[in-house]
Amino acid sequence: MQIFSERMRELRKERGLKQREMAEICGVKLRSYQGYEYGRHYPEVPGLIQIAKFFDVSTDYLLGLTDKREVNR
Secondary structure, X not given: OHHHHHHHHHHHHHOOOOHHHHHHHXXXXXXXXXXXXXXXXXXXXXXXXXXXXXXXXXXXXXXXXXXXXXOOO
């Protein structure tokens, strides 16, 4: 899922955050978070939802199922 890793990196950089800061926000170790951005690891569903809420995007956007960032409310 290359799209997921690209979008994670893009969203993090837009916020001006470092990988270490995102790891803390996600509640994972730095190596685990780096795995998200390098396409080696993926968060479990609760973590994916937390990330989507933090960036105010849909999980579908994070997973590359849509190019629309908006969350349907």
